[in-house]
Amino acid sequence: MCGRYTIAAHAEQLAERFGAALPSEMLLQPRYNAAPLQMLPVVLQDDGRRVALFRWGLMPRWAKDPSIANKLINARAETLEEKPSFRDALRRRRCLVPADGFYEWQKLPEGKIPMRMTLRSGELFAMAGLWESWKDPATGELLHTFTIITTSPNELMSPIHNRMPAILAPEHEALWLDQSAGPEVWRDLLRPCPAEILRAYPVSSQVNNPRVDHPSLIDAL
DNA sequence: CCAGACGTTGTT
DNA sequence: GTCTGG
DNA sequence: CCAGACGTTGTT
DNA sequence: GTCTGG
Numbered sequence: 001m002c003g004r005y006t007i008a009a010h011a012e013q014l015a016e017r018f019g020a021a022l023p024s025e026m027l028l029q030p031r032y033n034a035a036p037l038q039m040l041p042v043v044l045q046d047d048g049r050r051v052a053l054f055r056w057g058l059m060p061r062w063a064k065d066p067s068i069a070n071k072l073i074n075a076r077a078e079t080l081e082e083k084p085s086f087r088d089a090l091r092r093r094r095c096l097v098p099a100d101g102f103y104e105w106q107k108l109p110e111g112k113i114p115m116r117m118t119l120r121s122g123e124l125f126a127m128a129g130l131w132e133s134w135k136d137p138a139t140g141e142l143l144h145t146f147t148i149i150t151t152s153p154n155e156l157m158s159p160i161h162n163r164m165p166a167i168l169a170p171e172h173e174a175l176w177l178d179q180s181a182g183p184e185v186w187r188d189l190l191r192p193c194p195a196e197i198l199r200a201y202p203v204s205s206q207v208n209n210p211r212v213d214h215p216s217l218i219d220a221l
Numbered sequence: 222c223c224a225g226a227c228g229t230t231g232t233t
Numbered sequence: 234g235t236c237t238g239g
Numbered sequence: 240c241c242a243g244a245c246g247t248t249g250t251t
Numbered sequence: 252g253t254c255t256g257g
Contacts, residue, residue, distance in 0.1 A: 001230060003240025035239050035240070056239095060227070062252045067237060071228045073240080084227050084253060105240070114240090150229085163230080208241050210239045 001074055002127065002148050002165040004207065005102040006116070006218060007031050007041060009124055011051070014041060014098055017124045018173070020049035028053075032217040034099075035210035036073040042129060042146050043096040045177040054095075058147035059134035060085045066136070069145060075130060077151045077166050077190035081183060086147070089130035094176050094186070096126035096168070097148050101218065103207060104161040115160050116203045116218060120196075126173050128166040128190055149190055156195035167193040 007014075008030035015022040020043045028051075034040050039053045057069030075086050101118040119125055131146040149166040157164045168176055172189045175181055202221045206212050 001240070003230090005240095037237095037239050058228090060252085062227080068228080070237065070239095071230090074229055076229070079228095086228090088252085103240075112241095147228095210241065 001104070001150055001161065001163040002102050003036065003073060004210070005034050005099045005127075005165075007034055007099050008215070008218075009098070009100055014124065015051055018043045018049060018051070018096060018098060018126070020051045022051050026051065026053065030215075031213060032215055033207055033210060033213040037069065041098055042131060043098060043126070043177070044093070044131060045179065049177065052144065054131055054144040054146045056148075057145055058085065058089070058130065058132055059143060059145045061088065061132060061134060063134065064137060072147050074150045074163075075147045077149050080149065086130055089132050092179055093131045094179065095129045095131045095146060096173055096177065097129040097146065098124055099127055100124050102127070102165055103203070104157070104164070106160045114203050114205055114207045115200050117157070117198050117200045120199045126168045126170075128168050128176055151190055151192050154192040154195040154198070156198050156200055157192070160200060164192060166190040169193070
């Protein structure tokens with residue numbers, strides 16, 4: 001699964017890395033503990049690529065109960081195409097979720113230990129995502145939401161957790177964003193990334209509290 | 222036909 | 234235990 | 240993902 | 252909205 005991550009890059013780095021336009025008024029804070037239901041940057045493609053701030057936790061268009069978003073923070077790559085909640089977004093609203101690390105909690109006899117994973121290169125990467133636009137029946141407001149696709153763990157991840165985010169190879173990012181591409185094009189992009197490109201290290205359990213967000217969270221223990 | 226679900230994770 | 238909020 | 244709430248009535 | 256279950 002992927003229930004927390006980091007995206008501490010500056011807005012300009014992010015825009016440059018993904019070749020995406022950056023709305024001038026957008027203020028991006030460095031995030032060391034990005035959590036569900038928060039507004040976080042995604043890269044999507046309509047006329048061109050652009051960065052947008054969407055809320056983590058997908059609201060299907062037909063949903064009435066806002067708390068559904070809590071449950072749809074991830075979507076399983078294996079069953080994506082069958083699920084009513086994801087099908088529409090999968091066809092027309094694929095996005096990149098930029099990150100420079102993600103957290104998983106490893107269960108050990110002595111307790112749960114938070115681990116942070118990054119690319120060995122230290123570079124930014126893209127997790128495969130889906131987004132939706134939802135009209136709040138109470139207020140009439142439009143809310144844009146997203147979910148992160150998960151896949152099976154690679155050899156580095158399997159001792160830590162039984163799921164991991166689907167990290168796209170940089171050369172596959174354009175294919176994922178190409179809204180005219182069919183399933184045969186993008187289906188194979190959602191496999192676990194090679195273990196060799198990832199690195200994992202334990203971090204402070206201060207990261208457990210989603211209200212804590214500080215650079216020291218990513219310090220190795 | 223209408224009513225009710227629609228999801229993931231983890232745990233059992 | 235289960236649900237909501239972040 | 241984890242943390243924190245989880246309820247009513249009446250009174251301030 | 253669309254599908255499944257009754």
